[in-house]
Amino acid sequence: MNSSNLATDEKDLIKRVKSNKEVFIEIYDAHFQPIYNYAFYRSMNHSEAEEIASQTFLAALEKIQSFEYRNIPVVVWLYKIASNALTDHYRKKGKTVELTNDYVNVDSNCEPEQVVMDRSEKEQLIQQLKDLPSLQQQALVLRYIQDLSYKEIAQIMDKTEGSVKQLLHRGLTCLRERMVRYA
Incomplete structure (x- = not known):
């Protein structure tokens, strides 16, 4: 359609x-x-x-x-x-x-050690996501979890598409830095 x-x-x-x-x-x-x-x-x-x-x-x-x-x-x-x-x-x-x-979804075919590692990594990612500034968190959730377009996110957040891209870039950069520190 x-x-x-x-x-x-x-x-x-x-x-x-x-x-x-x-x-x-x-x-x-x-x-x-x-x-x-x-x-x-x-x-x-x-x-x-x-x-x-x-x-x-x-x-x-x-x-x-x-x-x-x-x-x-x-x-x-x-x-x-x-x-x-x-x-x-x-x-x-x-x-x-x-x-x-x-x-945290657990795959029943995984080894217990892998389940613990996956759960730990997901928990850390979620913890780091929730610690981001609210606007970055919102933009990341809408883009990468809800799979919305930049235009849709901009309309939801009352921002320009450029501002949304900037929020996403900053949020991803911050998440990467935090996850590297965690690893």
Whole structure:
């Protein structure tokens, strides 16, 4: 499906949701998992990610009547709402990100020693990621975990594409330096 068909489909979906809020379930079904994943990789906590994702879709449903489609994908709008919800959450709570083992997938075919090494390396990478400045962390999660384009990230973060590339470069450089120190 090309981008003009996608834009037409999304525009039509927004119109249908505005006339019947029950149609919102289509937006929810299509975008819940990416929004949840984004919230999880920013919070490193499943219950907080569920809360943020729920807040995101509730806010989107409440704001859908005032939403104007301007050739920006609906998912970008949802990421922006999620980003704001995360900011509010941390402002209220204070930025304490707890690491859990929930994010570490274990391959059952691996030797136990390899599982321990993989888990240790992943934990260290996640720890270093969470210690980055918030904007660098957000840009890295959106690009390398959520696989969004520079343009989409720029729209979500209200930055230029050049600023996003700079945040990504600085974040990756900082992560590399920290991981070398860890090794």
